[in-house]
Amino acid sequence: MSGNLLRLRPIVHATPTATGLHVRGWRSSFSLDGGKGLWTIWERLAGPLAEGVPPAQLAVPENAPPAVARALELLIGQLHEHDMLVEVPAHWGGHAPPEDIANWLAAVAPSPVEAWQRLRSAAVAVTGDGALAAHARRALVAAGVEVSSVRPGAGLLLTADTHAVAAGCAADVGFAVAPGAVADVTADAAAVARRLAGAAGAPPEVLAALVASAAAHRLVCALGGLPDPSTEVVDMWSDVPPTGPPHQAVLVARVDPLHAEYHPWLSEVRPREPGGPVLDLLGDRELGPVPAPLPGALPQLPVKLAASGDVVGFGATEHASRLDALLRAARALAPDGVALGADRVHALGLALRTAVRPLGGTPVAEDEWAADPTARRWWKAVTLRFALPAEVEVTRLGPRVVRAVVRADGEELSWAVEAEPADAVAFAAMAAAGRAQAGVAGTVVLCGAAPFAEPDGAAAPWTNRDWHWPYGLRDGEEAFQEDLRALAGDVEPVPLGPVLEAAGLVAFAVSEAGR
Template identity: 35%
Template sequence: MTAEPETHRPRLRPGVAVTPLREGLHLRGRDTSLTLEGSRALPALWQVLAARLGPDAEAAGAAADAAVEPKVAAALATVTARLREHGLLVDHPDGERLPPWPGSVADDPGGAAAALAAARPVVAAADPDGPSARAVARALARGGTAAPAVVAEPGLPPGRVMAAADGPSGRAVAVAVQCGADGGFVTEPADPARARVDATALAARLGPAAAPAPGAAPPPVFLALLAAAGAQRLLCAVAGLPDPGEPAEDPRLLAGRPAVLIAEARPPRADYHPWAAGPGAVAAPPGDLAEALRRVDALGDARLGVLDAPSPGELPQLPVALVSCGTPSGPLAAGAVRTDLARLAAACRSVELHLAAVGGGAVPVVGVDPSHALGRAVRWAVLGRPLRGDRPVPESAWREHPQAGHWYGALARRLGRAPDLTVRQLASEQAYLAQAEGARAVEATPADAVAHAALAALTRLLVRDGGLAAAHHAALSGAAAPLAAAGRAPAAWADPGWADHWLADVADREPDLHAALVRLTGLRTTRWQPATPGARPFAAALDGCGFTALVTGEGRP
């Protein structure tokens, strides 16, 4: 005899909430919502559909199929299709109870529940009878697994719990849960050896906040929060479900790098944080400015980052957008035409200053991709060489350009006089060096050079007048223009007086400028490699963000 094929019916996911509207419905699921409007009949129609999609769907569906008119049946089919498009339905075998979890998230709730039931978790702690180990074991059992085995592992630090089980491929997967008096964390699911290494590194990074107080138990609510979070991450890995720390769920997180749940006890709260310096493959460079800034945020994450995050703080944003951040050798201030570009300039310079502080050879030039790094490197190389064969450029070559005129005029108004400005062409190349009040810029046209030099000089004045005693300054250069212009088409009516249009023009000129400056300097670049233990976290973080660090041999940037 052959078994009859299993019949599946669409079922409403557990946890979906429905609110009737005057002429429609609003439905909310775990991570999606849907609003249907346009008919006063929708709330009544929902009563019929809810019976079909509910726990007793088989009997209700058969009765309803015999009673509804064709028009109603068509309306029900349309609403059902919209629910499926938004992930609010799941197909489930007739006659089987749809489990609340993982039914609310899994594409195949039955298969996920079977995987959980077959799992045999092992919970290890220095004290297997302690509150942390018991809390994690209870959370795993409530998630649908067999009762976990709780074992003693004297080598684990106090407050540390390791939970492991076999994943979908048959390989063991584990998470580490650390619960201290004031804070704690949950590692990303990984093989048991890596989970232990990650936990050790994170405990060292987070310091005393994640360590338990001698003789004091963590607050019960806080312990329950961490235990549940650890169990959820492990159970999702066992059942083949997306990890709660997936970057797709949170744009702050980095693809290819661990997401760590970090919790605080007072008040109880938990957030996923990107661990840019954690283990993982080298990321591809960011494709546009928005993605680059998300990675800058990861570098400056308050708990796991390697930098102080560049921020506007209380600095003025007009006429120049200003940001600042701390570095090992003093405050750094950066300015640009927009705050996002100022943050980018500050982040790259901050990495360089951090690497200079940890030593270990030549300090690299940092960019978000190879072109950006090379653009910054060749400009540094020109600024570090003596001027030979350079020719002065008349004011008429740049005065009519709207950006050059704007930034020169803004600087003059701030000074109360005409700025001290010189512009020179570099040999016979299409490359120009402008110097305004001591600030210098190298760009592909006289106007671009004047605009950038005046902007840099204005940045220094505004920072000084704002009361920030900055030890270092950074300003926008044309090296960032290709990234700023990527995926953004200026409006047809815009001219170079608009920043987007100007940056797109600068981006178009950047490749030829690179070639000209390389001819002038003979610059050779190689990929930077960390030479000291202190540099390795920065190397890992740059790799995790897809950023580029180049050694030029042209001296310290």
């Protein structure tokens, strides 16, 4: 573009460090080491860039000393790499945006001119109740967007061409869903309102203003081709955006105390590809379809426990127990007769283990597992710590397939199927101990197919299996599943619907070999 200037984005700031400088932008930052002279070079570079320079002039002077030339080259390269420079017109002409809008666009827009043209050409229809509609209109006008009409209606709906944003506000909580088509955003808004179950009554003025302004902000960003506000990185200790495919993000605001933040939303009408942390998606404290799994007041020794509503999960670590609780709670949302797992390997492992469970085999002698420290630890937890009159039956079903069943007073407490006797006994005993510790009924099943998080120090050279069991078992899970298939045949996947599948959960039909 002719007549353009290359400008430092207004949101970019720098601070000197003991050995150089640190530069922060909207979405990323960088640090350079090289001595205190770097700060002097930065000040001389940043001054002209704050006002804007012709792109051809942003180059290393030919007569610059070698050290200065290297520093300038590195600085300029880092500014480009971290998107801290933007092209803006030297003169906007007769349709210039107000100064505050021009600075905002220069701070966040990939192309401020393009973004302003889109905003100027848009006309937004506002449909909503009094306070929400009024505050949304005010925010849109302040951003330079024309409001074509304001009509009464329930909640808040902002529409312009193919873009729409819906929001709602109860007496204690409000929300704004992700931009999209009218039918999608209204369906999501209705579902979010049901999930939040806000208190009846008119919202406080401050809450209505916050929600309406946030909805207007999301629509303005969609109209201008700007990133949605939910994608901003707010963790000051990390410049890395969240991993995994993006999911619908809903702004949730509350008044006691007044705060607002984005939460992942598993939409039935706008499903995304599976990915992202299962715990964060399914158990989100505001919008998760199952209650957030937390240790709460549950005892944590010897088994880690977590509760998702009335459901208790078990594990060797807090992460494992929270994941187990979340999956047990999610089973209420899944079809009957399926093995539900955190991913394909987990679900398939559970289904195949269930399939081989009733098979006959040969008894395994106690000395094949009793010398293993992990198996012995969990068996002692059952018989000594909880003083259960328990017995464990260990059976070899195939060359590398072993079943362990724990019973007490004729009642089956737990079972496990693993490749090694020690692992089968350890899982079955841990499950039986956790059952006693939590005071719950029913048979508890745990297995090595679950995705166990790597514990601190697992890679240290002095650690072994006893330090971090069951982490590492899953490395051999796929080979073990081939052994299970040889005994049970294959199992079929079962569709779970858009919500659970978007969270990454997988299910297989449960059948038992020989039945």
